[in-house]
Amino acid sequence: MNPEHQIIAKSYRSGLIIKCGLLFTIGLILTAVILYLSAQQPLGPSYQQSFARLAHLKHEMLVKSITIYSILSLLIISGIIFITVIYSHRVVGPLIGLKRVTRAMAAGDLTMAAHLREKDAIITIADAINELRDSCRAKILSISRETAEIEKLLDSKPEDLSAALTKKALIIQELCSKTERE
Numbered sequence: 001m002n003p004e005h006q007i008i009a010k011s012y013r014s015g016l017i018i019k020c021g022l023l024f025t026i027g028l029i030l031t032a033v034i035l036y037l038s039a040q041q042p043l044g045p046s047y048q049q050s051f052a053r054l055a056h057l058k059h060e061m062l063v064k065s066i067t068i069y070s071i072l073s074l075l076i077i078s079g080i081i082f083i084t085v086i087y088s089h090r091v092v093g094p095l096i097g098l099k100r101v102t103r104a105m106a107a108g109d110l111t112m113a114a115h116l117r118e119k120d121a122i123i124t125i126a127d128a129i130n131e132l133r134d135s136c137r138a139k140i141l142s143i144s145r146e147t148a149e150i151e152k153l154l155d156s157k158p159e160d161l162s163a164a165l166t167k168k169a170l171i172i173q174e175l176c177s178k179t180e181r182e
Contacts, residue, residue: 012087012090012121015087016083016084016087019083020080020083023076023079023080023083024076024080027072027073027075027076030072031068031069031072034064034068035061035064035065035068038060038061038064039057039061041053041057087121090117090119090120090121091120091121091122093120094116094117094120094121094122094123094125094126095122097114097115097116097126098114098122098125098126098129100112101113101114101129101133102129105129105132105133105136110133110136110137110140112133113130113133114126114127114129114130114133143172146168146171146172147172149168150165150168
């Protein structure tokens, strides 16, 4: 995919997947370590005592496994939810800010800029909105300057007026046609 057409960077998605995968892997390693350490018990001096201890250990390991898996699953799920909330905040929060900026632009306020944090996922959209704002502002300023010059010409001598107004009308028409093409 062309990077210019990409709204959310690939690194954003892969970062989320990697962090969730690391969290899951850490949980598995912790589970293995806890089970290993809990199984380090002497079996007994005789065969019968060892067999009885193994039967008890089997039940004990099942209970410990269920407890450990339950606790670690809750921790992993909580961690994944936390990571997901943080990552979604990097998308939704900026969208709310961009909505505010575009509504201000639609109302005619071209002074407001889209400012996002470096880690926000849709920074390319903010850059495009800022370019749009700058372009609109430049075109409006050009038309304002031409209008001011026309007003000055209207105060000048009548014989100079016709040629100057024709020239200014062509300039304004060119500015408008550029706007229509873009």
